[in-house]
Amino acid sequence: MTPVCRLLVSFALAVWVAALPAQTRPGRIISIVPALTEALFSMGAGPRVVGVGSFDRHPAEVDSLPKVGGLIDPDMEQIIALTPDLVVLYGSQEDQLAQLERAGISVFVYAHGGLNDTLATIRELGVRTGQRMPADALADRIGSQITRVSNRVADQPKPRVMLVFGREPGTLSNVYASGGIGFLHDMVEAAGGDNVFAAVARESVQLSSESILTAAPDIIIELSYDERMTPARQVAERAVWSRLPAIPAVRAGRVHLLLGNEFVQPGPRMGDATEAIARALHPKAFQE
Numbered sequence: 001m002t003p004v005c006r007l008l009v010s011f012a013l014a015v016w017v018a019a020l021p022a023q024t025r026p027g028r029i030i031s032i033v034p035a036l037t038e039a040l041f042s043m044g045a046g047p048r049v050v051g052v053g054s055f056d057r058h059p060a061e062v063d064s065l066p067k068v069g070g071l072i073d074p075d076m077e078q079i080i081a082l083t084p085d086l087v088v089l090y091g092s093q094e095d096q097l098a099q100l101e102r103a104g105i106s107v108f109v110y111a112h113g114g115l116n117d118t119l120a121t122i123r124e125l126g127v128r129t130g131q132r133m134p135a136d137a138l139a140d141r142i143g144s145q146i147t148r149v150s151n152r153v154a155d156q157p158k159p160r161v162m163l164v165f166g167r168e169p170g171t172l173s174n175v176y177a178s179g180g181i182g183f184l185h186d187m188v189e190a191a192g193g194d195n196v197f198a199a200v201a202r203e204s205v206q207l208s209s210e211s212i213l214t215a216a217p218d219i220i221i222e223l224s225y226d227e228r229m230t231p232a233r234q235v236a237e238r239a240v241w242s243r244l245p246a247i248p249a250v251r252a253g254r255v256h257l258l259l260g261n262e263f264v265q266p267g268p269r270m271g272d273a274t275e276a277i278a279r280a281l282h283p284k285a286f287q288e
Helices: 003-018 034-042 060-064 076-081 094-102 115-128 132-152 183-190 209-215 231-243 270-281
Strands: 029-031 049-052 086-090 106-110 160-166 175-178 204-207 219-224 255-259
Touching (some): 034 049, 034 060, 034 086, 034 106, 034 115, 034 132, 076 094, 086 094, 094 106, 106 115, 115 132, 115 183, 132 270, 160 183, 175 183, 219 231, 219 270, 231 255, 255 270
Parallel strands (some): 086 106, 219 255
Antiparallel strands (some): 160 175, 175 204
C-alpha cells in the first residue's frame, strides 16, 4: 500500500472510530508482532493487551502476559480462548487471519515496509484501538528524531554501507544484507549512508563472498539481536570479516556490530536505531 493510500485509510478509520461509543472499541487486544506490541504500550493501549507473541521483549510489562506463539507457530486455540476483540497478526498468516474472521474476531494486519510505512501503521493502529492522538504523537516523535539525525549528518560525505542482518555465526556463510527497499535501507539512508545494494529492489539480498568483494563497502554495519552475545563473542564475530581483507571496510577497521532488537523490529525505538547507525557512520558529527 502506498503512503497516500495509507493516509486515506487512516483518515477513514479515524472518522469511523471517532463515531463509535467507547465501549465498542477493542477492550482486549492480542499482538504477536513485537514492533506493534511495543507501539501499543507506547500509545497507552498497554492495559488492554491480554496476550503477546513469544518473541516480544519490550516493554518489560509483556513478561507477565500470556505468550501465544509467533509468526511460525501461533497458538490459535489459546488466542481464541483469551477472547480478544482485536488481534494483531502478520499479513502472511493467511490461514490464521481466515480462522479469526470465521470466529468473528477483528484483525489488524501488519506488513513490512519502509520508515514512512511504519509511521503510517502506528497511526492506523492508534485509530483502530481508539488511541488516535497518542499514536499520532508517537509517530511524530519518531519521525522528528529521524529528521534530526538526518539533519545532523547532512553535510557529511556519504560512505558506501553494507548493512548485514543475518549470517551463520563464526562464518561468512548465508550472509543476508539489506536491499534497496524496506525500513533497513531507509535507516541507512537517513543515517547518512549510501546502501551498496540500493539498486536491488528487494528487502534482503543473500550474498556470496564474491558479491561482497564486488560491492566493496566502506563500512559494514552488522546487526545482532542474539541475547547471548557476550563481549568476547562480539570481538570474535567482528574478526570473522578479516577473512576478506580486500574489502575497504575491513582494511580501514570499519566493521561495526550493533546489538539490539530495535534494529530489526521497526517500532517506537526506530529513531534510536537510526541514530545508532548514524553514530557508527559519522562519529565526528556526534562529538560534543
